[in-house]
Amino acid sequence: MRQSKLFLKTYKEFPSYETSKNARFLIRAGFIDKLSAGIYNLLPLGFLVIEKIKKIIREELNLLGCQELLLANLHLKKYWQKTKRWDEFDVLFKIKGNLEEYALAPTHEEVIFPLIKKTVFSYKQLPLALYQINTKYRDELRAKSGLLRNREFIMKDLYSFHLNNEDLERFKKRVDEVYKKIFNRLDLKTIKTLASGGTFSKFSTEFQVPTESGEDSVYLCSNCNLAWNKEIIKKEKCENCNKDLEVYKTIEVGNTFNLGTKFSEIFEVFYLNNKNQKNIVWAGCYGIGITRVLGAIAEIYNDKNGLIWPESVSPFKVHIILLFSPNSQKNNYLFKIAENLYHKLCLYNIDTLFDDRTNVSNGEKLFESDLIGITYKIIIGERFLKSKKLELVSRKNGKIKELKINEIINFFKSKK
Amino acid sequence: MRQSKLFLKTYKEFPSYETSKNARFLIRAGFIDKLSAGIYNLLPLGFLVIEKIKKIIREELNLLGCQELLLANLHLKKYWQKTKRWDEFDVLFKIKGNLEEYALAPTHEEVIFPLIKKTVFSYKQLPLALYQINTKYRDELRAKSGLLRNREFIMKDLYSFHLNNEDLERFKKRVDEVYKKIFNRLDLKTIKTLASGGTFSKFSTEFQVPTESGEDSVYLCSNCNLAWNKEIIKKEKCENCNKDLEVYKTIEVGNTFNLGTKFSEIFEVFYLNNKNQKNIVWAGCYGIGITRVLGAIAEIYNDKNGLIWPESVSPFKVHIILLFSPNSQKNNYLFKIAENLYHKLCLYNIDTLFDDRTNVSNGEKLFESDLIGITYKIIIGERFLKSKKLELVSRKNGKIKELKINEIINFFKSKK
Numbered sequence: 001m002r003q004s005k006l007f008l009k010t011y012k013e014f015p016s017y018e019t020s021k022n023a024r025f026l027i028r029a030g031f032i033d034k035l036s037a038g039i040y041n042l043l044p045l046g047f048l049v050i051e052k053i054k055k056i057i058r059e060e061l062n063l064l065g066c067q068e069l070l071l072a073n074l075h076l077k078k079y080w081q082k083t084k085r086w087d088e089f090d091v092l093f094k095i096k097g098n099l100e101e102y103a104l105a106p107t108h109e110e111v112i113f114p115l116i117k118k119t120v121f122s123y124k125q126l127p128l129a130l131y132q133i134n135t136k137y138r139d140e141l142r143a144k145s146g147l148l149r150n151r152e153f154i155m156k157d158l159y160s161f162h163l164n165n166e167d168l169e170r171f172k173k174r175v176d177e178v179y180k181k182i183f184n185r186l187d188l189k190t191i192k193t194l195a196s197g198g199t200f201s202k203f204s205t206e207f208q209v210p211t212e213s214g215e216d217s218v219y220l221c222s223n224c225n226l227a228w229n230k231e232i233i234k235k236e237k238c239e240n241c242n243k244d245l246e247v248y249k250t251i252e253v254g255n256t257f258n259l260g261t262k263f264s265e266i267f268e269v270f271y272l273n274n275k276n277q278k279n280i281v282w283a284g285c286y287g288i289g290i291t292r293v294l295g296a297i298a299e300i301y302n303d304k305n306g307l308i309w310p311e312s313v314s315p316f317k318v319h320i321i322l323l324f325s326p327n328s329q330k331n332n333y334l335f336k337i338a339e340n341l342y343h344k345l346c347l348y349n350i351d352t353l354f355d356d357r358t359n360v361s362n363g364e365k366l367f368e369s370d371l372i373g374i375t376y377k378i379i380i381g382e383r384f385l386k387s388k389k390l391e392l393v394s395r396k397n398g399k400i401k402e403l404k405i406n407e408i409i410n411f412f413k414s415k416k
Numbered sequence: 417m418r419q420s421k422l423f424l425k426t427y428k429e430f431p432s433y434e435t436s437k438n439a440r441f442l443i444r445a446g447f448i449d450k451l452s453a454g455i456y457n458l459l460p461l462g463f464l465v466i467e468k469i470k471k472i473i474r475e476e477l478n479l480l481g482c483q484e485l486l487l488a489n490l491h492l493k494k495y496w497q498k499t500k501r502w503d504e505f506d507v508l509f510k511i512k513g514n515l516e517e518y519a520l521a522p523t524h525e526e527v528i529f530p531l532i533k534k535t536v537f538s539y540k541q542l543p544l545a546l547y548q549i550n551t552k553y554r555d556e557l558r559a560k561s562g563l564l565r566n567r568e569f570i571m572k573d574l575y576s577f578h579l580n581n582e583d584l585e586r587f588k589k590r591v592d593e594v595y596k597k598i599f600n601r602l603d604l605k606t607i608k609t610l611a612s613g614g615t616f617s618k619f620s621t622e623f624q625v626p627t628e629s630g631e632d633s634v635y636l637c638s639n640c641n642l643a644w645n646k647e648i649i650k651k652e653k654c655e656n657c658n659k660d661l662e663v664y665k666t667i668e669v670g671n672t673f674n675l676g677t678k679f680s681e682i683f684e685v686f687y688l689n690n691k692n693q694k695n696i697v698w699a700g701c702y703g704i705g706i707t708r709v710l711g712a713i714a715e716i717y718n719d720k721n722g723l724i725w726p727e728s729v730s731p732f733k734v735h736i737i738l739l740f741s742p743n744s745q746k747n748n749y750l751f752k753i754a755e756n757l758y759h760k761l762c763l764y765n766i767d768t769l770f771d772d773r774t775n776v777s778n779g780e781k782l783f784e785s786d787l788i789g790i791t792y793k794i795i796i797g798e799r800f801l802k803s804k805k806l807e808l809v810s811r812k813n814g815k816i817k818e819l820k821i822n823e824i825i826n827f828f829k830s831k832k
Contacts, residue, residue, distance in 0.1 A: 007483050007546060009535040033531055035488045036516065041531060042486040044546075050486070067423050070458040070466070072451045073551060074568045095511050095520065097555045097567075100452065104511065104520065115449055115457060119425040124775070130423060130460075135489060135551060139513045151513075152490045359540070 001316070002342075003355040007044050010368050021213060022295040023146025025302050029371045031294075031315075038143025038151035045372065046294065048315040050154065053293050054133055056185050056312060057156050060178050066129040066158055071108045071115075073135065077101040079110040083266055091138040106138045109259070109285065112159050113267040116281065123163055123273045126281070127171060131158035133290065145215065147295025148251055158286040163271070165260070168282040172205075172256055175286050179207055179254050186293060187301070187310030188253060193218050195229035201258040203232075208250035209296050216252050219245040251296045254288040307373030308395050311415075316353040318345065318412060319374040323362040323381030330385055338380045341390070341405055350412045370395070378408060417732070419771040423460050426784055437629060438715040439562025441723050445787045447714075447731075454559025454567035461788065462710065464731040466570065469709050470549055472601050472728060473572050476594050482545040482574055487524045487531075489551065493517040495526040499682055507554040522554045525675070525701065528575050529683040532697065539579055539689045542697070543587060547574035549706065561631065563711025564667055574702040579687070581676070584698040588621075588672055591702050595623055595670050602709060603717070603726030604669060609634050611645035617674040619648075624666035625712050632668050635661040667712045670704040723789030724811050727831075732769040734761065734828060735790040739778040739797030746801055754796045757806070757821055766828045786811070794824060 014024040018034070026032045031046035042050060058068065074095070080086035080103045086094075093104035103110070112130065120128065136155045143151055158175070162168040176192065183190045190207040197203045206229060208218045217230035221238035228245075236245055263269070264281045273279050301308040309315065322338040324331050335356075342354040353374060355365050362381070369377055379391040389402040392411065403411065430440040434450070442448045447462035458466060474484065490511070496502035496519045502510075509520040519526070528546065536544065552571045559567055574591070578584040592608065599606045606623040613620045622645060624634045633646035637654035644661075652661055679685070680697045689695050717724040725731065738754040740747050751772075758770040769790060771781050778797070785793055795807040805818040808827065819827065 005481065007485070007535075007544060033534070035527060036490075036492045039488045039490050041488050041527065044483045044485050047485050065421065067460045069423070069460050069463050072455045072457050072568050074452075074455050074553065076452045093511055093513060095509055097509060098557060099555075111451060111457065118449070119423070128423060137490065139515075141514055152488050 020146035022299040073105040207254035210248040214249040306371035314375040436562035438711040489521040570706040623670035626664040630665040722787035730791040
C-alpha cells in the first residue's frame with residue numbers, strides 16, 4: 001500500500017478526551033476513531049490488525065477441529081426469559097421493535113443451545129465444537145478503558161458439546177493449551193488463572209495479561225506456577241507450597257468455562273446413547289475478546305514515540321520510508337530505488353506500506369512511522385548513495401542492519 | 417473436511433414454515449437456520465458461501481483502490497436526529513440504553529460523514545473510497561422472503577468522497593462496471609436499472625436479478641439495453657426507440673447512489689482547494705446485500721433435487737462420495753482410494769468435502785450430495801474396481817467424465 005493513498009490521519013498530540021493508554025495511542029496513530037463512550041470505529045490500520053488477530057485464532061481453532069458459523073445478534077425476548085437473563089443480565093441491551101422485543105446479543109448461549117437441540121440427537125454427533133467471530137453488545141455503565149471495556153466489541157466465542165463431564169473437561173484442557181498458543185502467537189504473555197465458575201461449576205479459567213492499567217488482580221505463586229483471581233483468593237500464601245503470592249494487575253483476554261448442564265437443562269438438550277437412552281448434553285464455552293486483544297497489545301507494546309507491533313499482528317510487515325536528499329538531483333534516483341524495492345516486496349506477497357509522499361518532511365515521516373509502529377522499517381536516503389545499502393530498522397529496539405536490496409528481499413522471504 | 421465431522425443437519429422435507437424458495441432450500445440443505453422472522457443463523461456451509469462472496473467483493477473493491485474499515489453499529493441518537501432520520505427512517509431499530517439512546521445501524525451515513533469531517537481537510541486527500549462488510553439491522557414489517565428481506569443481514573457498503581460532481585459521477589461509473597464484474601463472478605446475471613435517486617439526485621442505479629419470485633419489477637428495452645425500475649417508469653415503451661418494454665420480476669442485489677452534497681451539508685463536510693477556498697465534499701454510496709446475494713443464488717440455482725452452486729461460491733469445490741460395494745470385501749480398498757484422493761486434493765489446497773461416513777447408505781449419500789449442491793462430485797464405487805477410473809460429475813448438468821486419479825488432480829489443479 002502506498003501511504004499517499006492510505007486513509008490515515010495521525011495526530012501530533014494524544015486525544016485529551018481519553019485516559020487509557022491503549023485508546024490514546026490507537027487514536028493518535030490513526031488505528032481507531034471514537035464514536036461515543038465505549039464505541040469505536042476501526043479505521044483501515046486497526047482493521048488490518050484485527051484481521052490478523054482473527055486469522056491466528058481461526059488457524060488454531062480449525063486445527064483443533066472447531067467449525068465456524070455466524071449466529072444472529074437479534075434474539076427474541078422469549079429465549080432470554082427462559083434463562084431468566086432477560087431480567088438478570090445487567091448489561092443487556094433490550095430493543096422494542098415494531099412487532100417483537102429483542103435482546104441485542106451480549107453472548108450467544110440463548111441461541112446456540114436451541115440450535116443444538118434442533119440438530120443434535122445422537123451420541124454419534126458428539127463431541128462438537130462450534131465458534132463464531134461476531135460483534136457483541138453490552139451496555140456497560142463504566143466504559144472508560146478504551147478498547148478494554150466496550151459497549152460494542154468483537155469477540156470469538158466457542159461452544160462445545162459433550163457426552164459427559166469427563167469428555168468436556170478433557171476438551172477444555174485442550175482449549176486451554178490452544179489459548180496459550182494463540183496468545184503466544186499474539187505476543188501476549190498470559191497468566192492462566194483460576195477464577196469463579198459462576199453458577200455453572202467451581203472454577204473457570206482466565207487468561208490474564210499483566211499490566212499496570214489492568215482492571216483485574218491476579219495472585220501468582222511463581223513456585224507452583226498457579227494463579228488465582230482476586231475474587232476467589234482465600235489467603236495471601238500459596239495453597240500448595242505456602243509461598244507468598246505475587247500480585248499483578250491484569251487484563252483478561254480470554255476465558256474457558258465449564259457450563260455443566262445448566263443451559264442444556266433449560267433448553268432440554270439431550271442425546272440418545274448407544275443403548276437408545278436419553279442423556280443430557282454437557283457443554284463448555286470459551287471466549288477471546290478480539291478488540292480487547294487489540295487494546296491489550298497497544299496498552300503493552302509502546303514507547304514514548306508510539307506503538308510497537310508484534311510481528312504477527314503488525315498492520316504491515318514492513319514500512320519503506322523514503323527520505324529526501326538535500327542534494328535534490330539525487331531524489332529521482334532514490335525514488336526509483338524505493339519503487340523498485342516496493343514492487344519486489346509486493347511480488348513476494350510481503351505486506352508493505354510505502355511512504356511515497358513527496359509533500360512531507362523527512363522528520364514528519366520518521367515521526368509518523370514510529371507512531372504507527374510497524375515491526376520493521378527500511379530507510380532509503382542519503383546513505384544509500386554511498387554504500388548502496390539500505391537500513392533495516394527494528395521498531396522494537398532500533399537495531400539497524402545495513403543490507404543490500406537482495407539481502408532485504410531474502411530476509412522477508414525467509415519470514416513467509 | 418470430512419463429512420463425518422461436519423456440523424450438518426439436512427432434512428428430508430422442505431420446512432413447512434417457509435414460503436420462499438431460497439429459505440426452503442437453504443434450510444433443508446443445512447446452510448442456514450431460522451431464529452425468528454427475518455433473522456437467520458449461518459451454519460458452517462452457509463458461512464463458507466458467505467466468506468467466498470466476501471472474498472470476491474473485497475478483491476474487486478481493493479483493485480479499484482477502495483479501503484476497508486469497520487464502523488460501529490451503535491449510533492448515538494443525536495447523529496440520526498441531525499439528518500432527521502431518527503423519526504423518518506421507518507425501519508430503524510431504536511435502543512434505550514442505561515445512559516444513552518442509540519440507533520442500531522441500518523446504514524452508516526450518520527457515522528461516516530462525521531468521520532470524514534474529522535479526518536479530511538484538503539483537496540489532496542480526495543477522492544477517497546471507504547467500505548465495510550458489516551451486519552445491518554432493519555425492523556422490516558414484512559420479512560417473508562427468506563434471505564431477501566431480513567431484519568438482520570450482512571451488507572457491503574462503500575462510500576466515496578469527491579472534489580465535485582464530475583469526479584463523483586466518473587467514479588460511480590467505475591463502480592457500476594466493477595459491480596457488473598462482481599455479479600458476473602457470482603454467476604448472477606444482473607440488469608443495470610435506473611431507479612429513483614430519492615432526495616439526493618435524479619437517478620440511482622440498481623443491479624437487479626430477474627427471477628419470478630422477485631419483489632421488484634424492471635422494464636427492459638432489449639433494443640437499447642436500458643432498463644427502468646417500475647417506480648420511475650413513465651410509459652410502457654422505450655423512451656429512446658419506442659420499442660415495447662419487457663417486464664421482469666427481479667431481486668435487487670446492489671445499488672449505486674449519487675448522494676450529492678446532502679449529508680456533507682448536514683454534517684458540514686468541507687475541503688480546502690488549492691487556493692485555500694472552502695468547498696463542499698461530494699459523496700456517493702454503493703451497497704451490495706451479501707446475505708441477499710446468498711439468497712438470490714439459492715433462489716435461482718436449484719432443481720428438484722437441491723441446490724446447484726456456481727463454482728465461484730460453492731461451499732466446497734468438490735464432494736468426494738464413497739459408495740460401498742455390495743462385495744463388502746472390496747470396501748477397505750475403495751476407502752483407501754478415497755482417502756488417498758482426499759489427501760492429494762487437500763495437499764493442493766483444493767476445498768474438498770469427503771463423505772467418509774460408513775453408517776449411511778449409498779442412496780442417502782447421493783441424495784444429500786445433490787441437496788447440498790457442491791459444483792463437482794467425484795464418485796468412488798463399484799465401477800472403479802473394473803476401470804480404475806473415477807466418475808467426475810457436474811452437479812449442474814449431471815455430465816460425467818471418467819478419469820484416472822491423476823487426471824482428476826490435474827483437472828482441479830488447473831482451476832486454481
